[in-house]
Amino acid sequence: xxxxIEDKNSxxxxxxxxxxPENTMIKGVGVSVGIGxxxxxxxxxLVADICPCRxxxxxxxxxEIARFEEAVDNxxxxxxxIKSQIxxxxxxxxxxxxxxxxxxxxRDRTLFEGTKRAIEQGRQNAEWALSEIMSRITSAFDxxxxxxxxxxxxxxxxxxxxxxxxxxxxxSEKKIHQxxxxxxxxxxxxxxxxxxxxxxxxxxxxxxxxxxxxxxxAIMSRSLKIPAVTxxxxxxxxxxxxxxxxxxxxxxxxxxxxxxxxxxRYRQRHELLKNYHQSLLAFGRLPAVTRDGGRTIRILAxxxxxxxxxIAVTHGCEGIGLxxxxxxxxxxxxxxxxxxxxxxxxxxxxxxxxxPVTIRTLDIGGDKIASSLNLPHETNPAMGLxxxxxxxxxxxxxxTQLRAILRAATYGSCRLLFPMISCITEIHSTKVxxxxxKSELAAEGVPFDQRIKLGILVEVPSAVAIADLLxxxxxxxxxxxxxxxxxxxxxxxLNEHVNYxxxxxxxxxxxxxRQVVSAGQAYGVNVAMCGEMAGDPVNxxxxxxxxxxxxxxxxxxxxxxxxxxxxxSYDECMELTHQAFxxxxxxxxxxxxxxxxxxxxxxxxxxxxx
Numbered sequence: 001x002x003x004x005i006e007d008k009n010s011x012x013x014x015x016x017x018x019x020x021p022e023n024t025m026i027k028g029v030g031v032s033v034g035i036g037x038x039x040x041x042x043x044x045x046l047v048a049d050i051c052p053c054r055x056x057x058x059x060x061x062x063x064e065i066a067r068f069e070e071a072v073d074n075x076x077x078x079x080x081x082i083k084s085q086i087x088x089x090x091x092x093x094x095x096x097x098x099x100x101x102x103x104x105x106x107r108d109r110t111l112f113e114g115t116k117r118a119i120e121q122g123r124q125n126a127e128w129a130l131s132e133i134m135s136r137i138t139s140a141f142d143x144x145x146x147x148x149x150x151x152x153x154x155x156x157x158x159x160x161x162x163x164x165x166x167x168x169x170x171x172s173e174k175k176i177h178q179x180x181x182x183x184x185x186x187x188x189x190x191x192x193x194x195x196x197x198x199x200x201x202x203x204x205x206x207x208x209x210x211x212x213x214x215x216x217x218a219i220m221s222r223s224l225k226i227p228a229v230t231x232x233x234x235x236x237x238x239x240x241x242x243x244x245x246x247x248x249x250x251x252x253x254x255x256x257x258x259x260x261x262x263x264x265r266y267r268q269r270h271e272l273l274k275n276y277h278q279s280l281l282a283f284g285r286l287p288a289v290t291r292d293g294g295r296t297i298r299i300l301a302x303x304x305x306x307x308x309x310x311i312a313v314t315h316g317c318e319g320i321g322l323x324x325x326x327x328x329x330x331x332x333x334x335x336x337x338x339x340x341x342x343x344x345x346x347x348x349x350x351x352x353x354x355x356p357v358t359i360r361t362l363d364i365g366g367d368k369i370a371s372s373l374n375l376p377h378e379t380n381p382a383m384g385l386x387x388x389x390x391x392x393x394x395x396x397x398x399x400t401q402l403r404a405i406l407r408a409a410t411y412g413s414c415r416l417l418f419p420m421i422s423c424i425t426e427i428h429s430t431k432v433x434x435x436x437x438k439s440e441l442a443a444e445g446v447p448f449d450q451r452i453k454l455g456i457l458v459e460v461p462s463a464v465a466i467a468d469l470l471x472x473x474x475x476x477x478x479x480x481x482x483x484x485x486x487x488x489x490x491x492x493x494l495n496e497h498v499n500y501x502x503x504x505x506x507x508x509x510x511x512x513x514r515q516v517v518s519a520g521q522a523y524g525v526n527v528a529m530c531g532e533m534a535g536d537p538v539n540x541x542x543x544x545x546x547x548x549x550x551x552x553x554x555x556x557x558x559x560x561x562x563x564x565x566x567x568x569s570y571d572e573c574m575e576l577t578h579q580a581f582x583x584x585x586x587x588x589x590x591x592x593x594x595x596x597x598x599x600x601x602x603x604x605x606x607x608x609x610x
Contacts, residue, residue, distance in 0.1 A: 020238060020239075020256050020257050021257065022257045022258070022259045022262075023255055023256075023257065023258055023259055023262050024255065024256040024257060025253055025254070025255050025256075026232050026233075026235060026238075026253070026254045026255075026256065027252055027253060028207070028229040028230055028231040028232040028233075028235075028252045028253075028254060029211070029212060029229065029230050029231040029252050030228075030229055030248065030249045030250055030251055030252035030253075031211070031212070031218035031221060031222070031228050031229065031230050031249065032206075032218065032221040032222045032225070032226060032227055032228035032249045033227065033249050033250045033273070033277060033556065034205070034225070034226075034227035034249050034250065034270075034273065034274075035205070035227055035246065035247065035248050035249070035250070035266055035269060035270040035273060036184055036204035036205025036226075036227045036246070036247045036249075037184075037204065037244075037245075037246050037247075037258075037263060037266055037267065037270070038182040038183060038184045038204040038205070038244070038245070039182065039183065039184060039241075039242055039243065039244060039245075040183075040184050040186050040239045040240065040241055040242060040243040040244075040245050041179050041180070041183040041184065041185055041186070041241055042186050042187070042236060042239060042240060042241045043176065043185065043186070043187035043188075043190075043194075043236075044187075044236075052125065052127060052128065053124070053125070053128040054124075054125040054128065055123050055124070055125075056119070056123045056124065056125060057123075058123070061119060061120055061123065064119050064125060064126050065116055065119050065120065065126075067126055067167070068115060068116065068119060068126040068129075068130070068163075068167070069116075070166075071126070071163045071166035071167045072106055072107070072112065072163050074166050075106055075159075075162040075163045075165075075166055076103055076106055076107075078162070078193075079102055079103050079106070079162070079193055080103065082193050082196050082197060083103075083196075102155065102158060102159045102162070102191075102192065102193060105155060105156055105158075105159035105160075106159045106160075106162070106163060108156065108159070110133065110137065110156075111130075111133055111134070111137070111156065111159065111160055114133045115129045115130045115133050118132065118133065126167050127164060127167045127168060130160055130163060130164055130167070131160075131164065133160070134156070134157055134160040134161070134164075137156050137157070137160075138154075138156075138157055154189070154210075154211070155192075157189075158189075158191035158192065158193070161191070162191070162193065176194045176197045176198060179198070179199065179202040179203060180202065181201070181202050182202070182204055183202055183203055183204065184203075184204055184205050184206075184207065184245050184247055185198070185203055185205070185206045185207070186206075186207045186208070186235055186236055186239055186245070187208055187209075187236055188208065188209045188210065188236045189208055189209065189210050189211060190206060190208055190211070190221075192220055195220040195221065195224070196220065198224065198226070200224050200225070200226065203224075203226055204226075204227070204247075205226060205227040205228065205229075205247035205249065206221055206226055206227070206228040206229075206247070207228070207229050207230075207232055207235050207245070207247050207254050208228075208229075208230045208231075208232065208235070208236070209231075209232055209233055209234060209235055209236050209237075210230065210231060210233075211230030211231060212230060212231060218230060219305070219308070222311060227247055227248070227249035227250075228247070228249050229247050229248070229249055229252050229253070229254050231252075232254055235254060235256075238256060239256060243256070243257070244257065244258060244263075245258070246258050246262070246263070246266050248266070248269075250273060276603075277559075280559035280560055280563060281314075281315070281316075281559055282559075283316070283559045283560075283562045283563040283566065284314075284315045284316025284558055284559040284562060285316055286316075286562060286566060287318075287562075288551075288561070288562045288565040288566065289565070289566060290544065290565060290566070290568060290569055290570045290573070291566060291567060291568060291569045292569040292570055292571065294569060294570025294571065295544055295547075295565075295570045295573070297544060297548065297549065297550065297551055297565055298318050298319065298528075298549065298550040298551075299316065299317065299318055299550075299551055299552075299553070299558050299561060299562055300317050300318055300319045300320055300321030300322075300355075300356075300358075300528075300550060300551070300552040300553075301315075301317035301319075301320055301321065301552060301553065301554070301555045301558065302320075302321060302322040302324075302530055302552050302553060302554060303320055303322070303323055303324075303348075303555075304323075304324045304327060305327065306344065306347050306348055306351070308555065309348065309351045309352065311555050311556075312555040312558075313352075314555075315555045315556060315558040315559055316558045316559055316562060317355070317555060317558055318355055319352060319355035319356040319357060319358075319413075320348065320352055320355070320356070320357040320358060320552075321358050321478065321528055321530050321550060321551075321552020321553075322358055322360060322417070322478070322530040322552050323348055323357055323358060323359050323360065324360055324363070325341075325344075325345075325359060325360060325361065325362055325363075325401070326362065326363060326364050328340070328341055328344060329362065329364060335397065335400075337400075338400045338403050338404050339404075341400070341401060341404035341405075342403075342404040342407050342408050345359060345404055345405055345407075345408035345409075345414075346407075346408040346411050348408075349408050349409065349411045349412040349413070349414050350411045350412055352412060352413075353411070353412035353413070354412065354413060355412075355413065356413040356414070356415055357412065357413065357414050357415070358414075358415045358416075358417050358455070358478065358528075358530075358552075359405050359408075359414060359415070359416060359417065360417040360418075360419055360457065361388070361391060361398070361401055361402070361405070361416065361417065361418055361419065362387070362390070362391055362397070362398070362401055363386070363387045363419040363420070363457075364386065364387070364390060365381055365384060365385055365386020365387060365389075365390050382486075386420065387419040387420035388418050388419055388420050388421055388426055388430060389420065389426075391430075392426065392429050392430065392433075395433060398433060399433060399436070399437050399440075402416075402433065402434055402437045403437050403440075403441060403446075403448075405452075406437065406438065406441060406448035406449055406452060407441070407446060407447065407448050409448065409449035409452050410447050410448060410449050414449060414452060415452065415453040415454075415455055415475070415476065416434075416452055416453065416454050416455065417455045417456070417457055417478055418430055418454070418455070418456050418457065419456075419457040419459070419480070420457065420459060420460060420483075421456040421457070421458075421460075421463055421470065422460045422462045422463055423462060423466070424466065424469050424470065424473070427456060427470060427473045427474065428473075431454070431473070434454075438450065453475040453476060454473075454474045454475050454476075455474050455475060455476035455477060455478055455526075455528075456470060456474055456477060456478070457478050457479075457480045457530075458470075458477050458478065458479045458480065458484065458516050459479070459480035459481075459482075459483035459484045459487070460483070460484070460487050461484070461487055461488050461512065464484070464488075464512045464515050464516055465515075467515060467516045467518075467519035467520070468519045468522065468523070470519075471519045471520055471522065471523035471525045472523060474525065475525065475526065476520075476525055476526040476527070476528060477516055477519075477520050477525055477526070477527045477528065478528040478529065478530050478550075478552070479513060479516055479527070479528070479529040479530070479531065479548075480530060480531050481504060481509070481513075481529060481531025481532065481533040481534070482531045482532055483531075484509070484512065484531070485502060485503075485504065485506070485509055485531075485533075486502070488506075488508055488509060488512060489501060489502065489503075489506060489508065489509070503586035503587075503590070504532075504533040504536065504539060505538075505539065505542075505580075505586045505589040505590050505593070506586040507581075507583065507584065507585070507586065507589070510542070510546075510580065510581065510589075511581075513529075513543075513546055513548075514546055514581075517546050517547045517548060520549075521547060526549045526550065527547070527548055527549050527550075528548070528549060528550035528551070528552060529543065529548055529550070529551055529552065530552040530553075532553075534551040534552055534553045535551070535553030535554050535557035535561065536557075537557075537560055537561060537564055537597065537604070538590070538593050538594055538597055539593070540561055540564050540565060541564070541568060541572070541573045541576045541577070541593065541596070541597075542573070542576060542577050542580055542593065544565060544568070544570065544573040545570075545573035545574045545575075545576055545577030545578075546577055560604060563604070564597075564601065564604075567600075567601070568600075576593070576596065579592065580592060580593070
C-alpha cells in the first residue's frame with residue numbers, strides 16, 4: 001500500500017523512519033533522471049536557527065571581526081582546494097567555474113562587508129550577524145516569481161554557509177567524500193562544492209529538501225549522472241542514516257520504507273528506464289518530421305547558462321530557442337560591460353554553430369532584483385516597468401546589450417527576441433534604437449550582423465490581438481505560454497488559491513495560439529513556442545495540428561517529443577486539434593489527449609507517468 005505525504009503530516013517532523021509506514025511516497029522535483037535504491041546517509045542540515053546570538057562588548061569587536069575574516073579566508077582556501085581536484089577529465093570539469101563563482105560570493109560586498117558592519121555597529125557575534133545577512137538575501141529573492149533567480153540566491157546562501165561552518169566548527173563536509181558504497185545521500189540542500197566532492201561510485205542517488213531544476217547542484221548532479229530529486233521539503237527530517245529508500249529522478253518521487261514488493265517493482269522499472277532512455281536518445285538525433293512527412297517541426301532547447309549547451313546537444317536540440325540573458329545583470333552592483341556581454345553571447349552562438357541561437361534581450365523589472373539598476377519598488381511588477389518597457393526607458397543599457405548581441409551574431413546564426421511587446425509603438429521604437437546601434441557599429445568599423453532576424457515574445461493578450469499588425473514588423477514570433485496564460489486567464493500561478501485554474505489546454509489559450517499561428521502563416525512569419533507547454537508530450541499533437549513551426553523546451557524533453565512527432569501523421573494531429581476545439585473545458589481536452597496518448601503510446605505513457 002502506498003501512503004502519500006499528505007497522509008503523514010503528523011509524522012513529518014519526527015526524525016527517522018521507524019514511525020513512517022511502509023511505502024510512504026513523497027513528491028518532489030526530478031532534476032536528474034534514473035532510479036537509486038539503497039541506504040540513506042543523512043547529512044544534517046546547517047541552518048541559521050542553530051547560530052548563537054550574543055551581544056559583544058566594545059572590546060570584543062576587533063577580535064570578532066578577525067575571527068570572521070579568518071573563517072572567510074579558510075572557506076576560500078577550501079573552495080580553491082576542492083576546485084584544484086577537478087581537472088578537465090573530471091565529469092564536472094566544465095562546471096568548475098561554479099566554484100569560482102562561490103569564491104567571489106564569499107567576498108561579495110553584501111555578505112562580507114555587511115557582516116563586518118553588523119559585527120562592528122550592531123555588536124553582534126559573527127555567526128549571528130552572518131546568518132541574519134543570509135536570511136535577508138534569501139527573503140529578498142523569495143518574493144521573485146522566477147525559479148532561475150531564486151536559485152542564484154541559493155548560491156549566495158551556500159557561500160555564506162561555508163563560512164558559517166567554519167565559525168561553528170561544523171565538520172559535516174567530511175561525510176561527503178567518505179560515503180560508504182551504495183549510499184543514498186539525503187540532506188536539506190547540497191552545495192556545488194559538496195557535489196564536487198562526491199565519489200560517483202559510492203552514490204546511487206540524491207534527495208534534498210530544497211532546490212530546483214536550474215540550481216547549480218542540479219546541473220552538477222546531471223553531469224555526474226546521479227539520479228536526484230529536490231524540493232522534498234522535509235525528507236531530511238523524516239529519515240535516518242541506514243534507512244532504505246527509493247529515489248526516482250525521472251518522476252520526482254521518493255519512497256520511504258519500501259517493502260520488498262515495492263523494491264522489486266522499482267528494480268524492474270530501473271532496468272526498463274535504463275533501456276528506455278537509451279532508446280529515446282536515438283530519436284534525439286533524428287528530425288522531428290511527422291510519419292507521413294506532412295510537417296517538420298524544429299526542436300530547440302531553452303537554456304539559461306552556457307554550460308547547459310552540452311546536455312542540450314546530447315539530447316538532440318537543433319538550436320537554442322530561448323537564451324535568457326538576465327543572469328549577467330543580477331547579484332551585482334555594477335552593470336556588465338559590452339565586452340563582458342559579448343563574450344557570453346559569442347560563446348553560446350559559437351558552440352551552437354551552425355544551429356540558430358535566439359537571444360532574448362533583458363527581461364528584467366521590479367520582480368527581479370538587479371541592484372545595479374536601482375529600480376523603484378512597484379506594487380504590481382508583473383505589469384509594470386519590465387522587459388522591453390524597461391529597455392526603452394534605459395536606452396544606454398539597451399544599446400549596450402544590442403551592440404554585444406550584434407557583434408556576437410557574426411560568430412554563427414543568431415536571432416534577436418524582444419520580450420513583452422504589447423503594441424506596435426514598442427516594436428517601432430525598438431527598431432529605431434536597433435538601427436542607431438547598427439549605424440554606430442558601422443561608423444566604428446566594428447563587425448556585426450547587418451541582417452540579424454528579429455522576433456517578439458508573444459506573451460500578452462494585446463500582442464495576440466494585433467498579431468497580424470506585428471507580423472508585418474518582424475521575422476518570427478515566439479509564444480511564451482507561461483506569461484500568456486497568466487495574463488489571459490488572470491491567474492497568478494504561484495497563488496495557491498487560484499493556481500488550479502492555470503491550464504495550458506484551456507480553450508481560450510488554444511484559441512490564442514491559433515490566432516498567432518494564423519497571423520504568422522498569413523504574413524510568412526515563423527511561429528515558435530518557448531513556454532513550458534512546448535515540452536509536455538500531451539500537448540504535442542495539438543501544437544503540431546495548430547501549425548507551430550518550432551518548439552523550444554527543456555533539453556531532457558527533446559527525445560520523447562521527437563519520438564511522438566515521428567510516430568504520428570499530420571492528418572491525425574489536425575483531426576485531434578479539430579476535436580479538441582469542439583470541447584468546452586480544459587479538463588475535457590486534457591482527458592481526451594491523455595487517453596489518446598495512453599492508447600497510442602502505452603509504453604511511453606507508463607514510463608513517464610509512474
